[in-house]
Every structure is written in C-alpha cells, then in structure tokens.
Amino acid sequence: MKIxxxxxxxxxxxxxxxxxxxxxNIDTNCSLSNQTHTKSAALKNLxxxxxxxxxxxxxxxxxxxxxxxxxxxxxxxxxxxNIKMNPCHIHHTASLxxxxxxxxxxxxxxxxxxxxxxxxxxxxxxxxIDKIPNGNSITILDLLQQRTGIPDIFEVExxxxxxxxxxxxxxxxxxxxxVYVKEPLSEAGTTFQYSDANYSLLTLLINEIEGxxxxxxxxRIFEPLNLNxxxxxxxxxxxPAALSNSYWDRYNxxxxxxxxxxxxxxxxxxxxxxxxxxxxxxxxxxxxxxxKGNLVNGFSQMINCLDVPAAIQKNEVYSGYGLGIMRVNxxxxxxxxxxxxxxxxxxxxxxxxxRDITIVALQNTGTFFSDEIKGKFxxxxxxDIEEILF
Amino acid sequence: xxxxxxxLLIFIGLLxxxxxxxxxxxxxxxxxxxxxxxxxxHAVGFPFQNSFNAFNLHLSLGTELGLNKNLKHSLxxxxxxxxxxxxxxxxxxxxxxxxxxxxxxxxxxxxxTALGIGMLNQFHPxxxxxLNESDGTYDKISDNGTIAxxxxxxxxxxxxxxxxxxxxxxxxxxxxxxxxxxYFDLRNFPIMPQSSSNILISYKFKK
Numbered sequence: 112m113k114i115x116x117x118x119x120x121x122x123x124x125x126x127x128x129x130x131x132x133x134x135x136n137i138d139t140n141c142s143l144s145n146q147t148h149t150k151s152a153a154l155k156n157l158x159x160x161x162x163x164x165x166x167x168x169x170x171x172x173x174x175x176x177x178x179x180x181x182x183x184x185x186x187x188x189x190x191x192x193n194i195k196m197n198p199c200h201i202h203h204t205a206s207l208x209x210x211x212x213x214x215x216x217x218x219x220x221x222x223x224x225x226x227x228x229x230x231x232x233x234x235x236x237x238x239x240i241d242k243i244p245n246g247n248s249i250t251i252l253d254l255l256q257q258r259t260g261i262p263d264i265f266e267v268e269x270x271x272x273x274x275x276x277x278x279x280x281x282x283x284x285x286x287x288x289x290v291y292v293k294e295p296l297s298e299a300g301t302t303f304q305y306s307d308a309n310y311s312l313l314t315l316l317i318n319e320i321e322g323x324x325x326x327x328x329x330x331r332i333f334e335p336l337n338l339n340x341x342x343x344x345x346x347x348x349x350x351p352a353a354l355s356n357s358y359w360d361r362y363n364x365x366x367x368x369x370x371x372x373x374x375x376x377x378x379x380x381x382x383x384x385x386x387x388x389x390x391x392x393x394x395x396x397x398x399x400x401x402x403k404g405n406l407v408n409g410f411s412q413m414i415n416c417l418d419v420p421a422a423i424q425k426n427e428v429y430s431g432y433g434l435g436i437m438r439v440n441x442x443x444x445x446x447x448x449x450x451x452x453x454x455x456x457x458x459x460x461x462x463x464x465x466r467d468i469t470i471v472a473l474q475n476t477g478t479f480f481s482d483e484i485k486g487k488f489x490x491x492x493x494x495d496i497e498e499i500l501f
Numbered sequence: 502x503x504x505x506x507x508x509l510l511i512f513i514g515l516l517x518x519x520x521x522x523x524x525x526x527x528x529x530x531x532x533x534x535x536x537x538x539x540x541x542x543h544a545v546g547f548p549f550q551n552s553f554n555a556f557n558l559h560l561s562l563g564t565e566l567g568l569n570k571n572l573k574h575s576l577x578x579x580x581x582x583x584x585x586x587x588x589x590x591x592x593x594x595x596x597x598x599x600x601x602x603x604x605x606x607x608x609x610x611x612x613x614t615a616l617g618i619g620m621l622n623q624f625h626p627x628x629x630x631x632l633n634e635s636d637g638t639y640d641k642i643s644d645n646g647t648i649a650x651x652x653x654x655x656x657x658x659x660x661x662x663x664x665x666x667x668x669x670x671x672x673x674x675x676x677x678x679x680x681x682x683x684y685f686d687l688r689n690f691p692i693m694p695q696s697s698s699n700i701l702i703s704y705k706f707k708k
Contacts, residue, residue: 163634190630190639271694274545275554277589362647367639368627383582389551 117487121163136316147179153499156182161474162186165341165484167358167367168196169474172391173496174399176467182391186355188355188475191369199327201340202473203378204387204458205451207394209310210401211387213255213435215317215327217407220251224320227252231312234319235394239287243312244295253300254309255434260295263306264384277373280347280380283311283318303419303432310435311383325386336400340390344379347372354388357455359477360484371478374455385453394460398448398469402462413463414438414447426482428489441494444501446470454479457488470496526657531669539675540701543585547679552698558586559697565601570634574666577601579615585695588626590684592691593646595621597679599655609664611618613657613673621681653679657701669705674698 112451148154150173158169168186184196219225225234231249232240240246249259269289273279290308297304312410314324325343333341342351357374358367378385389397400406407413416431416438422431429450431438439446451458457478461470472492478485543557544550563581579599586592599617606612624646630639659673677697684693 163632167639187639193638271546271551272554274589274693275551364647365631366625366629366644367631368625368629370627436576483625 122232138501146181146183148173148175148181148363149178150499151179151183154496155183155185157492157495157499158183158185161487162196163280165365165487166474166476168200168355168476169472170196170198170200170202170391171473171492172198172395172469172471172497173500174395174469175431178500186474190356190367196355196475199340199353201342201351201353201388201390202355202458202475203357203374203385203451203453203456204389204394204460204473205378205453205456207383207389207449207451207458207460208385208387209435210331210449210460211328211397211435212310212313212317212324213413214326214401214406215321215331216251216255216313217235217409217434218331219317219320221408225251225316227255231316235312239284239315242291243308244286244290244293244449246297247300249312251313252434254313254316256303257305257309257432258301258303258304258417259299259309260297260302260304260353261306261308261312262290262296263304264289264308264311267319267386278347278376278380280376281382283383284333286311286381287338303417303423305423305427307381307384328387331407336393336396336406338389338393338396341393341397341417342388343386344375344388345386347375347379350375351388355475357453357475357477359455360481363481363483367476369457374453374477377454379436391473392419394458394471394473395469398460398462398471402447402464409434416447428493439493440488442497444497446493452478452485452489457485459489459493460492468500472496523678531707534566534706535563535669535671535703537563537565537579537581537701537703538665539581539583539697539699539701541675542614543587543695544698545587545590545695547694548696549676549698550696552676552696555589557588558584559592559699560584561597561699563597565703573605575601575603575605577603578664579617583619585697590695591623591626593623595619595620595651597651597653601655605661605664609661611657611659611661611671611673613655613659615649615655615657617679619651619654619679620648620652621651622648623681649681649683651679651681653677658707659701671701671703673701673703675701 162185168188170184172182174180182198184198186196188194188196188200232247243261253259262285317324317327356371359370360367385393413434413436416433418431429437429439436447437449446461446463448461454477457474459472539561541559543559544552561581561583564578565579565647568576569669579601581597583595599615601615603613606657624644631642633640655677657673661671663669681693
C-alpha cells in the first residue's frame with residue numbers, strides 16, 4: 112500500500128508541471144504616421160476604451176478619401192514581455208481566409224479555368240466527393256455562397272477532439288472527415304449554412320487546378336499587391352517575429368491566459384480554413400484592390416449577397432453572404448468584407464462601397480468561445496466606429 | 502500551484518484519517534468502510550470517446566457505505582475525492598457522491614453502475630493576468646480556481662477476491678462519464694463532457 116501511495120503522489124507531482132508559453136514577439140519599433148483623419152482623437156479614445164474593457168490589444172485602421180486615414184493601436188501585443196501593441200504587429204486573420212480564397216476562385220473564373228455553375232465533382236476525386244454530404248450535386252457557386260447543406264466542421268465532435276489535443280495540426284482531408292457521411296442540412300443551393308468545409312473544398316479545388324493554394328495566394332495576391340507583412344503560416348516553427356501574442360479570457364471573468372501556441376497551431380493546422388496572418392495596412396490594400404477591380408472582374412458578383420437566416424443575423428451580426436464576402440449592416444450603412452473569429456484573436460475587414468471607406472480591426476483576444484467578447488468586437492466596436500465617422 | 506499543494510495536503514490528510522479510522526474499527530475482522538483508490542486517464546468527450554488519445558492523469562480516493570446486506574444485488578453510497586491533471590481544459594479537484602448498484606456473479610466477477618453528482622474546482626492551465634485599471638498594465642494573479650457542478654454515471658467491471666479468499670480486495674476497470682456545467686460560456690458551450698477510465702482497487706483494512 113505504501114508503494115502505491117508513493118507512486119500515486121509521484122504521478123500527481125509530475126503531472127502538475129506545465130510549460131507556460133512565451134511568444135516570439137518582438138517590439139516592432141513601428142513609426143507610422145497615418146493619423147490624418149479628422150476624427151483621430153475620437154478613434155484613439157475608442158481604442159483605449161476597448162483595451163480597458165475586454166481586449167488585451169487592438170489595432171484599427173480607417174481609410175476615408177474625404178476625411179483622411181487613421182491607423183492606431185492600444186493595449187498589449189505581449190503582456191509577459193510588456194510590449195505595447197502597435198500598427199506594425201501582425202495578427203491572425205482567421206476566416207478572412209475565405210475572402211482570399213474566393214478571390215483566387217474568381218480569378219480562375221475570369222481566366223475561364225472554371226465556371227461558377229461547374230459541379231465540384233468535375234474537379235475533386237470521387238473518393239472525397241462520395242463522402243461529402245450533397246457531394247455530387249454542389250456547384251462552385253454553392254460553395255462560395257455557403258449554400259451546400261454541408262454541416263460545419265467546428266461542431267461538438269471537433270471541439271471535444273480539440274480539447275484533448277489543442278495543438279494538433281490537420282490536413283484538409285483530416286478536417287473534412289468531420290463532415291464525411293453526415294446528413295446534409297439542406298439541399299444544395301438552397302439554404303445558407305456557414306461551414307468551413309465549403310472553403311476547405313474550394314481550397315482542394317485550387318490545389319487541383321493550380322497545384323498548391325499557398326503558392327496561388329502568394330503569386331496571385333500577396334506579391335502583386337506587395338503585401339509585405341502578409342504571410343501564410345505553413346509551420347509552427349516558422350512564424351513572423353512581429354506576430355502578436357494571443358490571449359483568452361477562458362471564463363469571461365477578466366483573467367487572461369496566453370494561448371499563442373494554440374492559436375498559432377490552429378492557424379497553421381486548420382488547413383483549408385485558415386492560415387493567413389497579416390497587418391491592418393496590408394488587409395486594407397487587399398480589400399481596396401478587390402473592391403476596385405484590381406484583382407477580379409466580378410467584385411459586384413461577389414458582393415451580391417443573399418440574406419442569411421434571421422438567427423444568424425442576430426447572433427453573428429452580418430445580414431447577407433455573397434461569394435466569400437459578408438454584408439454587414441449595423442446602422443443603415445452596408446459594409447462588405449469578412450469577419451475572422453478565433454480562439455485567440457479576432458479580425459474585421461470591411462469596405463463601404465457607397466462612401467469608399469475601409470475599416471480594418473485586428474485584436475488578440477479570443478472571440479470564438481465568448482459571446483461577450485464577440486459581441487463587443489463585431490457589433491459594438493463597429494457601431495462605435497460608425498458613430499464616430501458619420 | 503500553491504492552491505494545488507493545499508489540496509494535496511487535504512488529500513494526504515484524508516488518507517491518513519481514513520487509515521486511522523479503519524484501524525480502530527472493531528465491528529468485524531475488517532473495517533466497515535473500504536478504501537477505494539482509482540488511477541486512470543481523463544479525457545474530454547462522450548462515453549469512451551477519446552479515452553486514451555492523450556495522457557491526463559486522474560486519481561481518486563474514496564470509500565463506500567453499504568445500504569443493504571444482499572451479497573448478489575448490493576446498493577451503496579460511494580464518495581470520492583479526485584484530482585484531474587489536464588493541461589488543456591485545466592486541472593481540477595473534484596468531490597463526487599454516487600448511488601451505486603453492484604451485481605456480483607457466483608464467479609465473483611461483479612458489475613457496477615452508478616449515478617452521481619459532484620463539484621469541482623478547476624484551475625487555468627496557464628498563468629493568468631488581470632488588467633490593473635489604475636495604470637492600464639496587466640498583473641499576474643493567483644488562480645483560486647473556478648467552481649462548477651458535475652453530474653455523471655459510472656460503470657465498472659471487476660473481480661471480488663473476498664468472496665473466495667479471506668482477502669478483502671476488489672479490482673475493477675471503471676469508466677466515469679460526467680458533464681461539467683458550466684465551462685466557459687453557458688450559452689455557446691453550456692457543458693463540458695468528460696470521462697475517466699480507471700483501474701479501481703478497493704481494500705478493507707484489518708482491525
């Protein structure tokens with residue numbers, strides 16, 4: 112019995128040891144001077160108020176041809192190393208990936224490599240198609256519009272797996288296994304259902320046509336636009352030094368833990384759903400180039416958003432979904448772009464077509480598991496920015 | 502870690518108390534209350550899902566109170582104090598009370614099922630920081646844990662040596678599935694399903 116007790120106590124002590132992650136973060140010594148906007152002071156006050164109310168660090172960019180540009184930061188990129196957030200820090204962009212992927216797909220449409228009403232089964236191996244719900248009937252347009260009926264990957268089964276191994280990296284095929292042979296939620300082409308599986312399949316489509324989606328993103332978007340602070344994270348061991356740490360308020364009680372290793376693993380490892388880290392300035396360049404027709408011919412088609420169900424409008428803020436583009440309308444203004452919602456970060460990239468205004472907001476506190484933080488970021492912050500601008 | 506050491510001391514203290522009580526009992530040749538020790542693996546998931554995908558130590562120490570004297574169909578109240586080491590969802594100390602039915606076959610193999618409730622105190626898996634509102638900096642703070650309630654069921658399959666020999670010892674494989682509520686967000690994630698798969702031994706000390 113004594114041996115058993117000693118063994119048990121030894122195992123207890125051994126299992127209590129944890130390694131706390133300290134990020135690779137560096138102070139970027141950023142010296143930007145994009146403070147020409149007439150409402151600069153109010154925007155700075157707004158950011159400071161947000162980093163005292165739930166967000167560890169945040170960067171916001173507002174570009175308005177009439178009123179000027181404002182790019183500012185508040186809070187911390189690294190609490191542990193006492194590094195203040197600045198506009199040169201790079202952020203995880205989560206589902207902004209979908210707009211990038213949709214852009215490449217629309218370029219392939221422009222080049223007559225594919226057509227929007229082509230069936231996915233014309234391009235992807237039957238081995239995968241046969242296991243995808245509605246696999247034989249969904250079109251490329253259905254995938255872009257998220258109207259395939261395919262359930263989302265990030266449901267209970269994935270989440271319980273995640274909480275057993277939170278730094279696992281997944282291939283596209285491994286992620287798709289979470290939706291294989293499941294019942295479709297609706298007929299293809301009928302009902303909006305946000306599902307990362309749709310963009311995983313579009314990523315496979317790009318791989319089939321271009322060989323490699325990462326190289327396609329680089330050669331078709333990052334390099335032509337000189338997005339020098341935008342990276343596709345391919346390996347956890349190769350992350351940009353200016354990447355901000357990530358934090359999570361696990362119990363929504365104002366206690367933050369550094370989950371940078373988890374966030375980075377997911378950015379690297381949710382292949383086909385994620386992967387891009389970027390700066391506010393680069394995301395502005397991308398969104399403006401897309402909106403002004405410098406990347407695709409069919410931007411007007413991309414923003415032809417069909418309404419999403421009322422429950423989604425209420426909980427997720429956006430009211431319509433086009434081709435990799437959300438339509439967001441908080442107080443009468445239509446904004447087009449995308450949200451990125453993640454465990455240690457949040458991202459907003461929006462363009463107002465009527466006023467030619469771009470807003471990018473990036474922050475390093477997890478929104479995925481917290482309705483409160485999510486609401487503050489995607490709804491309240493945007494509403495407050497609108498109030499200042501208009 | 503300071504709080505965990507506090508719980509470890511309580512754990513050792515309870516063990517000592519149990520042993521001393523056990524050695525003073527005089528109703529029969531063995532003590533009335535067996536000492537039950539379980540050691541195994543903890544996982545997040547539904548019953549038998551992900552049970553051994555990662556190593557997360559689970560330990561528990563407990564005892565049981567017989568409610569009837571039927572040797573074939575026994576009813577018990579069981580209580581245990583457990584510790585779960587989990588670097589993903591956070592380590593925790595838990596206290597459970599279960600209502601147990603045990604069927605013992607003539608071959609001395611037994612099958613148990615139990616329904617129970619409990620509470621746990623769960624700690625962040627990493628250092629935590631809070632905003633110091635006076636100067637806008639963050640301070641590292643101590644973690645006193647977060648209390649949550651549990652509801653769950655247990656199954657066990659084992660062998661009872663005491664029926665055939667004069668050795669009051671039972672060994673079993675047990676699986677405990679429980680739901681923790683709430684975890685971090687009552688609306689989005691109202692429950693955290695978890696399980697532990699254990700080797701369970703039960704021993705009655707001599708008077």
